[in-house]
Amino acid sequence: MDVINDKEELLEQLDVWRQHGEHIALVPTMGNLHPGHASLCDVAREHAERVVVTVYVNPTQFGEEEDFDDYPRTIERDTMRLRKIGADILFIPSDETVYPFGHDCATVVSVPGLTENFCGASRPGHFDGVTTVVARFFAIVQPDVAVFGQKDYQQQLVIRYMTEDLGLPIRIITAPTVREDDGLAMSSRNQYLSEDERTIAPLLHKTIDRIGAELESGHHEFEELEAGGIKELEEAGFKIDYLAIRRAENLATPNRDADDLVVIAAAHLGKARLIDNIVVTI
Numbered sequence: 001m002d003v004i005n006d007k008e009e010l011l012e013q014l015d016v017w018r019q020h021g022e023h024i025a026l027v028p029t030m031g032n033l034h035p036g037h038a039s040l041c042d043v044a045r046e047h048a049e050r051v052v053v054t055v056y057v058n059p060t061q062f063g064e065e066e067d068f069d070d071y072p073r074t075i076e077r078d079t080m081r082l083r084k085i086g087a088d089i090l091f092i093p094s095d096e097t098v099y100p101f102g103h104d105c106a107t108v109v110s111v112p113g114l115t116e117n118f119c120g121a122s123r124p125g126h127f128d129g130v131t132t133v134v135a136r137f138f139a140i141v142q143p144d145v146a147v148f149g150q151k152d153y154q155q156q157l158v159i160r161y162m163t164e165d166l167g168l169p170i171r172i173i174t175a176p177t178v179r180e181d182d183g184l185a186m187s188s189r190n191q192y193l194s195e196d197e198r199t200i201a202p203l204l205h206k207t208i209d210r211i212g213a214e215l216e217s218g219h220h221e222f223e224e225l226e227a228g229g230i231k232e233l234e235e236a237g238f239k240i241d242y243l244a245i246r247r248a249e250n251l252a253t254p255n256r257d258a259d260d261l262v263v264i265a266a267a268h269l270g271k272a273r274l275i276d277n278i279v280v281t282i
């Protein structure tokens with residue numbers, strides 16, 4: 001695996017692959033890699049001969065009060081992991097490469113509508129930062145496919161929308177959420193949990209899973225199911241950001257006869273903000 005910081009060096013290597021007719025998959029990350037990221041790379045490998053992973057902690061997607069400064073930066077460990085996983089290139093760009101005019105003067109890519117609610121509402125500006133940086137990585141790497149995790153359900157929808165709306169010739173693949181044995185979705189932010197909180201944290205997944213099972217078994221009182229889930233989580237010590245049953249394709253409020261639904265949730269537990277979701281067909 002080549003570790004590349006320089007954009008020109010990256011472009012030269014990508015050109016060589018393209019000339020050989022090889023397809024390129026992009027896995028954008030903010031580092032602090034865990035088995036969830038390894039699975040994104042495995043999925044990427046199923047769709048392309050070459051896998052490029054980026055590690056860049058993107059300042060524009062963090063709010064002022066958020067954890068940009070504390071966000072774990074573990075590049076040596078990440079590099080070792082990616083060598084084992086077998087990525088072809090690890091691209092670690094500088095701020096100047098990603099934002100040549102500085103991020104305060106950057107052209108912003110913004111998806112309306114889909115970004116207004118849920119994580120968009122509780123993290124104002126977050127999705128503009130995500131789409132702005134992902135669009136830049138798409139422009140640099142020009143991959144055939146790009147892989148994102150289902151855990152960030154709203155994020156992958158927003159990126160799909162952006163890609164389609166801008167007519168970018170990139171196939172977006174959503175890779176299933178990877179979980180700890182007790183069901184907790186893997187996330188870099190799980191390390192903010194204390195020992196006690198860590199024992200409570202899997203309840204988030206258990207709760208949305210139970211709601212999913214109820215939906216599947218014909219219980220379609222959506223608001224009642226949401227309220228029950230929120231109560232259960234609050235009693236266990238979570239501070240709920242949202243827990244909602246929505247249409248999987250666009251996060252709109254479903255009719256009773258909607259078929260593909262997603263149960264999405266975000267909640268604070270101590271210092272950690274956990275998110276999770278499951279897709280359900282009724």
Ligand code: PAF
Nearest residue numbers: 028029030058130133152
């Ligand atoms: O999901 C993430 O880690 C980030 O939001 C992404 C897609 C790498 C953009 O910075």
